[in-house]
Amino acid sequence: xxxxxxxxxxxxxxxxxxxxxxxxxxxxxxxxxxxxxxxxxxxxxxxxxxxxxxxxxxxxxxxxxxxxxxxxxxxxxxxxxxxxxxxxxxxxxxxxxxx
Numbered sequence: 575x576x577x578x579x580x581x582x583x584x585x586x587x588x589x590x591x592x593x594x595x596x597x598x599x600x601x602x603x604x605x606x607x608x609x610x611x612x613x614x615x616x617x618x619x620x621x622x623x624x625x626x627x628x629x630x631x632x633x634x635x636x637x638x639x640x641x642x643x644x645x646x647x648x649x650x651x652x653x654x655x656x657x658x659x660x661x662x663x664x665x666x667x668x669x670x671x672x673x
Contacts, residue, residue, distance in 0.1 A: 583589035614622070633641065 580589055
């Protein structure tokens with residue numbers, strides 16, 4: 575084990591100050607002593623969700639129509655491209671195996 579690995583283990587709490595690895599039992603008891611996090615109630619959850627949704631920058635109707643039309647156009651172009659390549663490669667493979 576090199577110096578970098580020892581320093582990394584010390585930062586993560588897996589090694590003691592002298593660089594020797596700590597045993598797993600000491601790590602397990604250290605994690606057990608941490609206080610448990612309190613969970614939020616269902617009311618608080620929905621209240622926070624509503625607050626976050628108020629901060630969202632929603633698009634206007636014109637922007638939404640514009641984004642939707644661009645997405646559909648690109649989708650149709652990609653469908654056509656993939657369909658054309660599929661037909662082309664299919665005919666090429668049939669041509670190769672027909673001889």
